[in-house]
Amino acid sequence: MAAAPGAGDQLTAFLTSLFKAVESSPRAALVYTLAIGKDGQSMDAYAAENKYIADRMAEAESVSARKATLLNPTEDDETVKVLRRRLFERVDDSKADEVIAAYRGLWAANKEGLAPEADRPETVEEFRISYPIHPEVLDVLTSKTATLSNFQRVRGMLRILTRTIAHMWDKKSRPLDATAIHLHHIDVGFAPILQEIVTRLQQSAYVPAIRNDIAGAEPAKALAQEIDDASYKGLPPYGTYVARTIFLNSLAFNEPLKGVTPERLRYSILGPCTDVSFIEDARKKFISLSAYLDDRPIAPMRFLAEANLTQIIRRQEQHVDKAQARAELNDEIKRIFGPGRFQMIPFPSGAYEVPDEVGDGRPLLVLMSYDAVSVGGSVDTVPELIAKIFDRKGAAGTDFRSFRNNLIFLVADEARIADMRAKMVLRLALIEMKNPERLKELAEHQQNKVKELESKSITDLAIAIQQCYRHVFYPSRNRVGTSDVDLAHSALDIHATGNHPGEGQRAVTHSLQDQGKLRLPGDEPDSPSYIRDRTPLRKGQMTVGALREEFRRDPALPILIENDTFIKAIHKGVEQGEYVYRRGELLYGKGDPMAMVIIDEQSVLFTSAYAQQHGIWPRKPVTVEPPGGGLFPPGGPVGGPKGGTTGGPGPGGQEPPPGPGQKQFTAQGVLREALIKLWEQARSAKATKIGSLEIQMYEAGDAFKLLGVIGTVSNASKKVVFTGGYGTKEEGVFEFRFEGSVEDAKPVKEFLDAQFRAANEQDLKTTYRLHFDQAIELAGDAAEKLTEKLVRFASGAAYVTAVAEVQQ
Numbered sequence: 001m002a003a004a005p006g007a008g009d010q011l012t013a014f015l016t017s018l019f020k021a022v023e024s025s026p027r028a029a030l031v032y033t034l035a036i037g038k039d040g041q042s043m044d045a046y047a048a049e050n051k052y053i054a055d056r057m058a059e060a061e062s063v064s065a066r067k068a069t070l071l072n073p074t075e076d077d078e079t080v081k082v083l084r085r086r087l088f089e090r091v092d093d094s095k096a097d098e099v100i101a102a103y104r105g106l107w108a109a110n111k112e113g114l115a116p117e118a119d120r121p122e123t124v125e126e127f128r129i130s131y132p133i134h135p136e137v138l139d140v141l142t143s144k145t146a147t148l149s150n151f152q153r154v155r156g157m158l159r160i161l162t163r164t165i166a167h168m169w170d171k172k173s174r175p176l177d178a179t180a181i182h183l184h185h186i187d188v189g190f191a192p193i194l195q196e197i198v199t200r201l202q203q204s205a206y207v208p209a210i211r212n213d214i215a216g217a218e219p220a221k222a223l224a225q226e227i228d229d230a231s232y233k234g235l236p237p238y239g240t241y242v243a244r245t246i247f248l249n250s251l252a253f254n255e256p257l258k259g260v261t262p263e264r265l266r267y268s269i270l271g272p273c274t275d276v277s278f279i280e281d282a283r284k285k286f287i288s289l290s291a292y293l294d295d296r297p298i299a300p301m302r303f304l305a306e307a308n309l310t311q312i313i314r315r316q317e318q319h320v321d322k323a324q325a326r327a328e329l330n331d332e333i334k335r336i337f338g339p340g341r342f343q344m345i346p347f348p349s350g351a352y353e354v355p356d357e358v359g360d361g362r363p364l365l366v367l368m369s370y371d372a373v374s375v376g377g378s379v380d381t382v383p384e385l386i387a388k389i390f391d392r393k394g395a396a397g398t399d400f401r402s403f404r405n406n407l408i409f410l411v412a413d414e415a416r417i418a419d420m421r422a423k424m425v426l427r428l429a430l431i432e433m434k435n436p437e438r439l440k441e442l443a444e445h446q447q448n449k450v451k452e453l454e455s456k457s458i459t460d461l462a463i464a465i466q467q468c469y470r471h472v473f474y475p476s477r478n479r480v481g482t483s484d485v486d487l488a489h490s491a492l493d494i495h496a497t498g499n500h501p502g503e504g505q506r507a508v509t510h511s512l513q514d515q516g517k518l519r520l521p522g523d524e525p526d527s528p529s530y531i532r533d534r535t536p537l538r539k540g541q542m543t544v545g546a547l548r549e550e551f552r553r554d555p556a557l558p559i560l561i562e563n564d565t566f567i568k569a570i571h572k573g574v575e576q577g578e579y580v581y582r583r584g585e586l587l588y589g590k591g592d593p594m595a596m597v598i599i600d601e602q603s604v605l606f607t608s609a610y611a612q613q614h615g616i617w618p619r620k621p622v623t624v625e626p627p628g629g630g631l632f633p634p635g636g637p638v639g640g641p642k643g644g645t646t647g648g649p650g651p652g653g654q655e656p657p658p659g660p661g662q663k664q665f666t667a668q669g670v671l672r673e674a675l676i677k678l679w680e681q682a683r684s685a686k687a688t689k690i691g692s693l694e695i696q697m698y699e700a701g702d703a704f705k706l707l708g709v710i711g712t713v714s715n716a717s718k719k720v721v722f723t724g725g726y727g728t729k730e731e732g733v734f735e736f737r738f739e740g741s742v743e744d745a746k747p748v749k750e751f752l753d754a755q756f757r758a759a760n761e762q763d764l765k766t767t768y769r770l771h772f773d774q775a776i777e778l779a780g781d782a783a784e785k786l787t788e789k790l791v792r793f794a795s796g797a798a799y800v801t802a803v804a805e806v807q808q
Contacts, residue, residue: 011053079154080130080138086158087165088132096131099179100124102272110276115267127180133161134182136268144252148201159200163192177236177273183248184241184269189215189222203251205305209292212311213303214243227285238282241269246286246293250303259300296445309446313453316429329424329465330369336465337367340505341520341561342408347372348389356393356401358552363406363559365505367469370412370420375471377415379489380481386411386473387485403552404486405559409473410508416468423457423464430454462501470497472508474517475555486555490515512559521564526557528573532607540610544570544581544603567597570605580611584761589617593668593698593797663687663806671695671702671798672791678800679783687804689775690783694801695768695790700756702796703766704749709790711742716770720745724764726755775805 022030084091107118117123117135126135141160146153164186167173178185188194188210198204216222221229227239245268249260260268262283269279287293287301291311294302334346342365348354354366366389373383382390386409393401401407412420432438434454439447473480476488490511497507512518519525534557535550536542542550548566551557560566573579574588581588581595583603588595589611597603611617663685667677682690697703710718720742725735734755738748756762776782 079142079157080133082154083133083138083157083161084130087161091131093128093131096128099272100127100131102179103127106270106272107267110266110270113263113266113276113280114270115261115264117264118267132180134180134268136264137161137181137183137186140183140248144249144257145201147253147257148203148251149253150200150202156200159196160186160193163190163196167193175236177271179272182241182245182269182271184244186244186248187215188244188247197251201251206247206250206303208307209303209305210247213286213290213292214240214247223289223291224286227282227289231285232278232282235278236274238269238274238278239286241274242279242282242286243290245269246301247303249301259294259302261300265301295449309442309449312442312446313426313429313433313450316433317425320425320428320432325421325425325428328428329421332424332461333367333370333465333469336462336502337365337410337469337504340365340503341509342505344505350385350395351389351392351397351401352395354389354393354407356403358403358406358549361562363408363552363561365508366407366409368409368411370417370468374412374414374417376413379471379491382473382480382483382485382487382489383411386487387483390473390475390485390487403549405475405555405557406552407475408508408512408559409487410469411471411473412468413470416464416470420461420464420468423461427454427457427461430457459501463498466497466501466504466507467494469504470494470507472511474512474515475559476517477556488515517558518561519558519565520561523565525565525569525572528569528576528578531569531573532578537605537607540613541604541606543601544597544599544605545601547605548599563599566599570597573605577608580606580608580617582606582616585763587617587619589619593670593799595797596699661805662691662803664801664803666799666801668799669797671697671706671795671800672787674798674800675783675787675790678802679778679787682802682804683778685804686807687778688807689777689805690802691772691775691805692803693770693772696799696801697766697768697794697796698764698798699796700752700762700764700766702794702798703764704753706766706768706790706794707742707745707749709793710768710770713770713786713789715773717773718742719769721767721769722748722752722764723767724762726752726759726763727761728758729760731760778804 018030022028104124107114107123111119123135130138138157141157142153145151145156145160161181164181167187167190168175168178168181168185173187173190175185186193188197194210194215198207211217211220211222213223216225222243224237224239224243228237232238242265245265246260249264250258252258262280265283266276266279270276283301289310291307291314292303292305293308294300294304295308295310330347334344337346338344341362343359343362344365344367345354346367347369348366349372354364366386368383368386373385375383388397390404390407390409391401393399430450430453433442433450439450442450470492472490472492473487474490475486477486478488479485480487480489492507492511496510500506509518509520513520513523525531531547532538535547535554537547548560548563551560551566570579570581571594574581574590574592577590581597581603583598586595588597590608606614606616608617665678665681665685665687667674667681669677695706697706707720710720718741720738720740722736722738722745725733727733736752738745740748752764756764776786
């Protein structure tokens with residue numbers, strides 16, 4: 001029945017009359033109890049009412065001029081003594097000192113990560129008095145749980161602790177890490193304790209949270225129990241300890257009292273048999289997955305009766321269409337592994353879907369479907385489908401594959417397929433929740449969290465895919481186990497696969513490089529002798545095209561990305577005297593300027609021994625045929641680099657021999673290098689002036705670039721000689737010789753440039769002759785300035801000759 005208006009105002013008068021009536025009777029006494037502490041403050045759910053009545057009582061006593069006798073059945077410092085006496089038959093305080101000393105050492109060693117209580121001397125004394133009950137147990141029960149209206153302070157504590165201790169003393173449930181009774185030893189999943197919370201404390205709203213996050217109803221397991229099974233087998237159940245501690249800190253009437261900080265949580269759980277790093281690890285795992293923790297950014301760790309955003313997302317995941325998730329996942333896998341050094345062949349069903357051809361020149365990365373093929377942690381054989389694709393080709397599968405060293409297989413790890421799928425389902429759920437219509441149903445902090453998670457899910461999915469596809473099968477003579485195909489296996493490092501989300505081929509490339517199987521542009525090639533001995537080139541000769549194909553056939557050879565390393569290997573072989581290269585009339589051997597190597601069936605590579613036996617190398621001296629006598633051989637100046645004569649301005653078109661006091665110097669190499677060598681030779685021979693200079697170029701592109709530069713050289717008479725020919729696609733042949741000024745040479749150059757672009761074959765030797773009106777002084781830097789002018793736009797192989805005046 002509701003009190004009448006103004007009834008509170010009559011309370012003092014009523015109490016005054018009551019006191020007088022009791023006082024007039026010698027055999028009567030008035031006893032009343034209030035939930036008021038020594039400081040006159042109340043902490044329970046009816047704090048305001050208790051305070052109001054206490055004030056009226058004091059007023060009534062004042063009016064009646066009587067003083068009541070205050071009796072406190074359990075003073076604050078006596079509560080723990082009552083608990084120890086009622087709960088334990090005996091406590092060995094002498095042994096307790098050893099345990100408390102261990103706690104004190106732990107608190108001091110970890111004080112930066114613990115609550116301030118850990119560093120207070122008073123805490124140690126409180127623990128000594130309350131042992132074996134941890135001070136945090138008493139603090140939470142008295143300052144938080146006691147604020148619930150139906151929790152009787154000492155009786156309530158006794159009821160909970162009695163059940164806790166009985167459960168701990170039971171051999172089946174005894175915690176081996178219990179050096180004291182901590183808050184986390186109060187098992188809220190234990191039926192008598194759960195009943196106490198649900199019925200007596202009337203906290204039934206928390207049952208879903210308890211069953212889902214803390215202690216599941218057998219045989220189901222809650223989140224904390226799953227974390228313990230996955231991460232802490234053989235250790236204290238840190239996940240469960242974290243969950244229980246947070247939950248018991250959530251049982252309070254006043255909102256500001258609910259919850260616990262990370263520092264206080266670590267202080268509450270830490271003991272001689274627990275490790276602070278595991279506590280923190282379990283805390284992070286639990287709060288990231290809990291469905292009932294308060295998920296507001298600034299909220300302390302505390303349980304809610306209603307599901308949080310994590311649970312809402314889980315419900316949305318259940319509505320994701322499985323077929324859509326599969327299709328989206330397949331597309332994402334293809335997107336991640338598509339770009340890169342390899343040509344990707346996604347999810348082949350058989351050999352007929354994997355081409356056996358060069359294509360765009362890139363090796364093939366065969367991406368196996370995770371539903372069709374997956375492997376475990378131990379790989380003892382090559383999966384049957386991979387072996388068939390590697391060995392055969394075509395729809396019938398009866399023909400043997402030629403380019404076996406052109407295939408790399410990438411396979412899923414069966415233990416990570418589920419996680420990859422889960423990440424895809426989560427991403428689709430978050431995309432749906434980010435829809436404006438769905439988003440507005442959430443609180444503002446949850447809306448921000450959904451946007452953050454949706455953005456992060458792109459990276460998380462990419463990492464999950466790359467960590468799942470971590471098994472590489474590559475061509476090698478070191479076969480897997482007892483397999484009968486030339487494939488080796490390598491498992492990619494988990495961390496390496498996720499370092500660059502979205503760039504799936506990167507980890508594959510690095511792994512094959514580490515295995516010595518892959519050569520990228522810029523890598524050093526294999527030794528020429530190894531290539532010779534390991535391929536049919538050991539027989540003496542082989543077309544360059546066929547040799548390149550051999551690198552796509554033989555699993556014992558490296559896989560080449562592009563042709564850079566292959567061409568570099570040929571040049572290296574020529575320079576070392578291992579190979580001789582020939583294409584048409586072009587002969588390229590040791591000591592020659594670097595020539596262009598073309599990969600086709602018209603280019604032939606010889607071993608040096610074969611070339612010498614068959615009179616191919618060293619080259620035989622040749623002479624210039626008059627126009628109409630055949631294509632001009634482009635191997636160098638007539639008679640070889642250091643012999644023969646050259647056409648010149650003297651009678652008969654030949655350069656006159658050096659006169660008295662003059663000497664001729666020659667050098668070859670890249671144009672800049674050749675000129676530097678030339679000046680060094682002249683200065684070493686005590687030459688003082690350069691009277692004339694002749695430059696012979698063998699590549700049309702470099703020769704034509706130099707033409708414009710030659711015209712800018714001042715104080716010199718200049719002559720240009722073009723000699724050579726070209727063949728058309730219709731097998732026509734055009735041979736030419738031009739000799740004239742720079743200006744006359746320019747239209748000839750334009751004509752030849754156009755014809756060479758369309759020609760099937762071409763040969764050109766270009767000679768530039770410069771006679772200086774005033775000889776170049778070698779004492780200064782005039783020669784170096786001329787070099788810089790000549791090489792500004794032109795490089796390439798050159799043969800240079802200079803006539804200089806020499807001191808006698």
